[in-house]
Amino acid sequence: MLLPKFDFHAPETVNEACQMLSEYGLKAKLIAGGTDLMVNMKKKILAPEQIISISQIRELDHLDVSGDRILIGAGVTVADLCESKTIAGYLPALGQGANNLGTPLIRNLATIGGNIGSARPAADLPPGLMAYGAEVVLQSKAGIRTLPLDNFFLGPGFTALQPDEILTEIRILVPPAGSGAAYVNIGIRKAQDCNLVNVASYFALDSNGIIQNARVVMGCVGPKPFRAVSAEKILIGQKPDIQLFEKAGEAASADSQPIDDFRSCATYKRSMVGVLTQRTLQQAWTRIKNQE
Amino acid sequence: MKKLIRLTVNDREYDVAVLPNQTLVDVIRYELGLTGAKKGCEMGDCGSCTVLMDGKPVNSCLVLAMQAAGRKIQTIEGIETENGLHPVQEAFVQKGAIQCGFCSSGMILTAKSLLDKNPNPTEQDIRKSLSGNLCRCTGYQHIIEAVKSVTP
Ligand SMILES: Cc1cc2nc3c(=O)[nH]c(=O)nc-3n(C[C@H](O)[C@H](O)[C@H](O)COP(=O)(O)OP(=O)(O)OC[C@H]3O[C@@H](n4cnc5c(N)ncnc54)[C@H](O)[C@@H]3O)c2cc1C
Ligand code: FES
Ligand code: FES
Secondary structure: OOOOOOEEEOOOOHHHHHHHHHHHHHHEEEEOOOOOHHHHHHOOOOOOOEEEEOOOOHHHOOEEEEOOEEEEEOOOEHHHHHHOHHHHHHOHHHHHHHHOOOOHHHHHHOEHHHHHHOOOOOOOOHHHHHHOOOEEEEEEOOEEEEEEHHHOEEEOOEEOOOOOOEEEEEEEEOOOOOEEEEEEEEOOOOOOOOOOEEEEEEEEEOOOOOEEEEEEEEEOOOOOOEEOHHHHHHHOOOOOOHHHHHHHHHHHHHHOOOOOOOOOOHHHHHHHHHHHHHHHHHHHHHHHHHHO | OOEEEEEEEOOEEEEEEEOOOOEHHHHHHHHOOOOOOOOOOOOOOOOOOEEEEOOEEEEHHHOEHHHHOOOEEEOHHHOOEOOEOOHHHHHHHHOOOOOOOOOHHHHHHHHHHHHHHOOOOOHHHHHHHOOOOOOOOOOHHHHHHHHHHHOO
């Protein structure tokens, strides 16, 4: 299967890569794990003239807790997320997404930056990341800016990333005590499929056991992963229980905007949003109770 | 334009001139003549092109050869020792886990990397780790049994 013709660059630092991007602009594409870009080039959907590899840039490989924040380099692979104790301990909903992404072979190549950068509405990592309130760090020759991940996605394959910018890091506040989150996806099979619906939920309790903050994020049911705002409104100010989770599920269903496609009909996806919202809230609640 | 890169394959260093748009599987098969890694879907779906890169199984149809420069690559040709076949290879022969053989290189390399990391996996671990390697002859049961037979 022929790939388009391009030049290949392998800068050693983010600064060098930014320099190249500012030179080549729209003619260039970054490649990390390549599991999205290579397929798009083979299918002749994309034909960049310049390919800038970032998989050899060591600055992008870190995964640390620094003060009250968890910092994840954009080059961290999905397999690394699956094996990380930091992720399992602090961000289990992200770990669930990582464990359900692709196949073990794909996970060894695929990066978190590439999963965000490809901006697929069905991607496995964005819902968990958005549920934790993640921010992304974008760097160009001109400097560095940060953006809530909520504002990063614009539509299928479209993001707020400028042609000369690199996503370098994902930042997440260490979730407070009394908070929990979970992610559930459904598809046709366990491995090697595209999600039909995926949902991540997060909530945090105050000292009286009242939900003070909640985020419910739905994938596959709109042009980008997005928040179920009415479900969040129902949760905040209440004590968690099954009836409340059911009501939140119904609200999330109503917020979703699924379409009919060859994978399934919109009606099915809409009702699954309700089921997965309930299940993720229940799992998040169990996680909170297990901390006590 | 072709560029000279150094690839380490099966502990041997090769200086090869490659095009920027050549995939690792193409270079391994057509430039180095190591045809154990197969080309099936070429889209990351089937796992027949599996090689180990720094010990981890990857789809070599999704890796640019230039991205593999400086990494340690192992193919099916490189896991035999002076004592003969690798235990996983031997088990595949003994348990009838090879039918047409198209998936076998990938299956064996993925299983080897699992056993290197976890010498005593459960059947579920084995199934999960092989879930990116498809067998069009559908010989899964014998393949799982072969891998199980190598565990203590
Ligand atoms: C067989 C198969 C199964 C798959 N299954 C799943 C699945 O179940 N769930 C899922 O979510 N995805 C799946 N994918 C898609 C893909 O593997 C993931 O999205 C992966 O995380 C992409 O990461 P990558 O590093 O390989 O990206 P690349 O292909 O290297 O890059 C993807 C895009 O992001 C851009 N990019 C990469 N890194 C950066 C950066 N640091 N800054 C700015 N832009 C960047 C690239 O320019 C490119 O446009 C699958 C792919 C295949 C081939
Ligand atoms: S040929 Fe590479 S995964 Fe099928
Ligand atoms: S033995 Fe034929 S594909 Fe597996």
